Amino acid sequence: MSEDHGRFIWYELLTTDQEDAKRFYGEVVGWIYDDMTAADMTYSVANADDAGVAGIMLIPPQAKAMGVPPNWSGYVYVDDCDAAAEKVKTLGGSVMRDPQDIPGIGRFAVVADPSGAVFQVMKPVPPPQARPKIAPGTKGHADWRELYSGDVDQALAFYAEMFGWKKDAVHDMGPMGSYILFANQDGQVGGMMNKPEQVARPGWLYYFQVGDIDSAAARVTSAGGRIVNGPMEVPGGAWIIQGVDPQGAMFALVGRKG
Template identity: 70%
Template sequence: MSNHGRYIWYELMTSDVEAAKRFYGDVVGWTHEDMSAGDMTYTVLKAADAPSGVAGMMTIPAEVKAMGVPPNWTGYVCVDDCDAAAEKVRSLGGSVMRPPEDIPDIGRFAVVADPHGAVFEIMKPAPMDGGWPDTPPGALGHTSWHELYGGDPAEGFGFYEAMFGWKKGDTLDMGPMGPYQLFSNQDGVVGGMMKKPEQVRQPAWLYYFQVGDIDAAVLRVTNGGGKVVNGPMEVPGGDWIIQAVDPQGAMFALVGKRG
């Protein structure tokens, strides 16, 4: 079975890698391993059940920083053919921010944006030993939800459906905030889309990391110099979420239990 349309990696570009290691290690529970590639160091973040890593972080490259890009998280979506997928992004009204290129022994990737400007990455990964990892729902330290603040989901969903074969799920009524469109891929329901709130500066994806007790996580965020901007808030199914900003300014979110 093709893994086209699956999330395969998450990455933080930050202005202070050492501070980010300490913050996320405390807040999410990740350990880390630094890897050198020429004059660049890439840090792999690991959950307890994922020794090969669940995410990575790096210093914002100078050329990206010069474009005014702030610290941020991004997600990688698997594609069967990176070059063909990049061309399809263009044909569907999106844009290619960085054309396809190879990362030796890792895969071929590109940085793209949907028609409303929300940035994400696509990758054709190198063959994986042991096949696709089987991560149980709610596994600590893993990314368990993906949320798009973009255009009206009734219009914007078509781009992702055409790109990745994602399927519409239930549509939740968010009152004045409009509809919240759930979507699924091979792993089941993995996220939702909604129209960008006015306080969000530009269309963007937000990634939710799984923790244990949400109230304890709130204390770790604030004690570590981060800021909670929304929540804790209960969501369908009994989980609780917060949305937050890390000390360097990158947006992220957490999902956990209460009590």
């Protein structure tokens, strides 16, 4: 395996109002955008400190026809996209969109784990220069990834086999069960738990770093979003917010007090 296999490398928002979503996350997270137009679509690259962090685009017509709502998703680096898609199936997951090329960008597939949580696998075209390593806690970048699963033990086994992720610390959450931290080559990068009853379906949630959490909370509401949980302190001294953007996509923020 390459040193990047199993790393989250990109995040993408599918939305019903691209310009308003750009405005919202620009105000809340501080992103600045570069728009790339090709054929009948525009793809907005969100930048933090001159580094691409995420993409924002309208929900494609085919996905919209299937009832796909506004949502965030993550891309995981793989050494071979086609082999990874086949492996997902052998491990009990499913392929939602067969592997295909994005010219000049890479080859990707949309897949789901055995509980139905959707994510993407991607083999990027090698960049002309090495991607800079982003230090944890860097504003505007993803700082945590969280899976709400239908079966957290099954999920841990699935992702361990797919990407080599390892079980790390476990936090007892009482009636909500266990919160399992997982690690890759960069150390602790996320957590998994069985989804709470109020969560409609298994899925991933991504946390973007915002610095002062109270200021970020104020920006969420003033920009037209809604906070559904938090600010709440989590182990390690960080504070989080979970919210819904103006178009209805779930998002999360992480930061500090003061």
